[in-house]
Amino acid sequence: MLKIENLHASVGDKAILKGINLEVKPGEVHAIMGxxxxxxxxxSYVLAGRDGYxxxxxxxTYNGEDLIEKDADERACDGIYLAFQYPVEIPGVSNSYFLRAAVNAQRKHRGEDELDAMGFLKLAREKAKLLELPDNLMHRPVNVGFSGGEKKRNEIFHMAVLEPQLCLLDxxxxGLDIDALKTVANGVNSLRSPDRAMIVVTHYQRLLDYIVPDQVHVLSGGKIVKSGDxxxxxQLEAEGYGDLVAA
Amino acid sequence: MNAIAENTLPHQAWLETWRERVVHPDAPTWLTELREFGWGRFEMFGFPNQRAEHWKYTRVSALETSVFAPADLSIDIATAQAQVEQLGLAAEDRIVLVNGVVRDELSQLPSVKGYVGSFADLLRNDPDRVRAFLGAIKRNHHVENPDRNNLRGEPFAALNSACAIDGAAVVLDPNAALEAPLHIVHMYTDAGSMPRNLFLLGQSAEAKVVEWQISLSDEPVFANAITEIGLGENAQLKHERVQNFNNQSWFIETVCTDIHKHARYFGNEYALGSKLARVDTLVDLKAPGSETHLNGMYLPFGTQHIDCHTRIRHQAADCISRQLYKGVADKRGRGVFNGRVEVARDAQRTDSEMQNRNILLSKFAEIDAKPELEIYADDVSCAHGSTIGQLDQTAMFYLRSRGLAKEQAEAILTWAFAAEVVETTDHDIVRSYLLDALAQRLPGGDKIRSLDSDLEAGE
Incomplete structure (x- = not known):
């Protein structure tokens, strides 16, 4: 599904990724630590297509096509989803409005009919129930006044509604306590499927107790320095990154 | 033509028509004196020119050659009534003014301990109460040694003092509260009007007031308003102002508020209309623990010019002030924000924040932003920030990463930018009116508005 070869990337004049190789197949969950x-x-940003990266x-290569030249919205329509580390607040625009616009942009791209208000709300409610999302989060302005845990759950909610093929969790x-973490992880696990791949970027091993990866990669200095199950x-949790980073 | 006439400024002719109207033989001496004082001051200042620092970006010299005699007061009540209904205010408590004069037949006054109604009636029935307060006005606006280069709204305030005959008055006794929001609807047909409002809240009194400034026709109007506000100890006023004149009209306003101990003033202004609007919002935090929150939104589109000036003076310790002003300019629209915070030597532990954010949608639009701080106390927290520019790039990426095309993401973020101030309103009627206005003006706004209502309806 995704094939990354010798990837080098810069922000401004600063080289950050210095030769990444990674292959992700449908159904797999890869953890990137470091x-x-x-x-x-x-x-995550390079894969999602952020300007300036x-x-x-x-x-x-994603599903056999060159990904690099595509804009962020085109990648999203092709099934790539990034759950943000810091979800952005959008005052004055309800979560349901934003999500419906996103769903319909993607449906249009795929040549499907747009969902009307009733159709969308039915879908959204179904997914919200699955994630035990408080009902009012749908109707409040996007992320405005949400707690840290609510913001992250909302990212997973968007993911559930958009049904992407490749999920990037940054x-x-x-910032989540253990209860919030479990809720988010349950949501993510409910979305695991044989056709869907995930790349889970994390600093802490704890998440991986709840979202169990197929492969773990250690990123250091812009390269993958070690891969394993x-x-x-x-092992990293017990020994720290010290030796790997020095290597 | 004789020599005197040749030396007469053109605007003096139309101002004479005002002078004739306000002569009341039975007016109290002090009021006649105040009017004469106003005339004297206005004649001394004239209309401000751009050499004055606070008028640097706003040119009003065209007023000198325009003719804005007092508007006719015999108006078509049906048209005015239709406008009240269109605003959705037919069932609300309201004071309706047409061309600056209260119309009882259009108003619905709440009963309250105190007085709600026409300023002119209050002046007739309780002149001493008004007089005590007008003394303060004299100190505020008609400074003894005016520095011509430091003028704000003083020339217009002086003109209003000379000419005003009516306005809305809300006087609440201690502990009195308005049960429902009071709408003050200023409507104008044409020509000139100079309304004068007075809001006095006694100790622990509380009110929500929404003021509307609306054109009743396509004719040009010159409206020059003053609102004087006094909040007694622990009183609270939530005051929202919606300005939507037609694009031929001039609107000049001074809102000046004195806040006493532990009292709170919440002021929201939404400037949508007019050819040229200039509003000075002046707040004095006069005693410890007083507090003010000001929010503003200005949308100069087309060839409109909208100028928002604020000045908050922290004159005592432990006071709080917050300001959020946001501007969106398009086409050749021109906006000005000048926000000033002054902290006196004794105003220790002042807590003040001023935020001003602006977006330009066209390369011909312009917004001049000028935040100013003047601090004499040493133990204070004063923050201010001002930006003019483009939409937030992280937010753009967030929207596009969900599949929204660039134009759609821009439209949503522009909407969100303006709507942040709209969301601070306390009133559904105001919120809905403002979102409709945004829908009409912002690129893609009509679609966002209709789909959003759609989803609300789906619930």
């Missing part, structure tokens, strides 16, 4: 400043968030070498666990995360 110390602060290792390039984890940059990788420039690919300087290498390639990213530090979805940071879920036990690698436990």
């Amino acid at each position: 110390p602060n400043g290792s390039g984890k968030s940059t990788l 420039e690919v300087t070498d290498g390639s990213v 530090e979805t666990d940071s 879920k036990d690698l995360a436990k």
Whole structure:
């Protein structure tokens, strides 16, 4: 589904990713771990197509197509979803309005009919129930006045409604207490499926107790310095990043 | 033509028509004196020119060659009534003024301990109460040694003092409260009007007031208003102002508020209309623990010019002030925000924040932003920020990463930018009116508005 080869990327003049190789198949969950400043968030942004994150070498292929030249909205319509580390507040625009606009933009791109208000609300309520999302979150302005946990749950709610193929979760666990973490993780797990892949970027091993990955990669200095199965995360938790970062 | 006439400024001719109207043989001496004082001051200042710092970006010299005699008071009541209904205010408590004069047949006054109604009636029935307060006005606006280069609204305030004959008055006894919001609807047919409002709230009194400034026709209007507000100890006023004149009209307003101990003034202004609007919102925090929150939204579109000046003076310790003013300009629209916070030497532990944010939708639009702080106390927290520019790029990416095309994401963020101030209103009628106005003006706004109502209806 996703093939990253020798990926180099810069922000401004600063080179951050320095040769990443990664292949993700449908149904797989990959965890990307690493110390602060290792390039984890940059990788998420480059894959989602944020302006200002420039690919300087290498390639990213998604479902056989070159991803790099596409705009962020086109990638979203092709099924890539990024759950933000810091979801943005949008006063004056209700969560349901925003989400419906997104759903319909994607449906239109796929040549499907747009959902009317009733059709959308039915879908949204179904997903909200699945994630035990408080009802009023749908009708409040996007992320405005949401708690940290509510913001992250809302990101997973959007994901559930948009039904992407490739989910990028950027530090979805940071700042959450254990109860909020479990709720978010349950939501993510309910979305695991044989056709859907996930890349879970995290600083902490704790998340991976709840979202169990197929593969774990350690990112340091803009490169993947080690890959392994879920036990690698436990090893990192016990031993820290020290040796790997020095290597 | 004789020599005197040649030396007469053009506007003096139309001002003479005002002078003739306000001569009342039975007026109390002090009032006649105040009017004469106003005339004297106005003649001394004339209309401000751009050499004055606070008029640097706003040119009013065209008023000198315009003719705005007092508007006719015999108006078509049916048209005015239709406007009240259209605003959705037919069932609300309200004072309705047409061309600056209260119309009882259009108003619905609440019963309250105190007085709600026409300023002119109050002046006739309880002149001493008014007089005590007008003394304060004299101090505020008619400074003894005016510095011509530091003028704000003083020339217009002086003109209003000379000419005003009516306005809305809300006087609440201690502990009195208006049960429902009071709407004050100023409507104008044409020509000139100079309404004068007075809101006096006694100790622990409380009110919500919404003022509307609305054109009743396509004719040009010159409206020059003053609102004087005095809040007694622990009183609270929530005061919202919606201005939507037609694009031929001039609107000049001074709102000046004295806040006493532990009292709170919430002022929201929404400037949508007019050819040229200039509003000075002046708040004095006069005693410890007093508080003010000001929110503003100004949308100069087309060739409109909208100028919002604020000045908050922290004159005592432990007072709080907050300001959020946002502007969106399009086409050749021109906006001005000048916000000033002054902290006196004794105003320790002042807590003040001023935020001003602006967006330009066209390369021909212009907004001049000037936040000013003057601080003489040493233990204070004063923050201010001002931006003019583009939409937030992180937010753009957030929207696009969900699949929204660039234009759609821009439309939503522009809407959100303006709607942040709208969301601070206490009133559904105001909220709905303002969102309708945004829907008409902002690119893609009509679609956002209709889909949003759609979803609300779906619930």
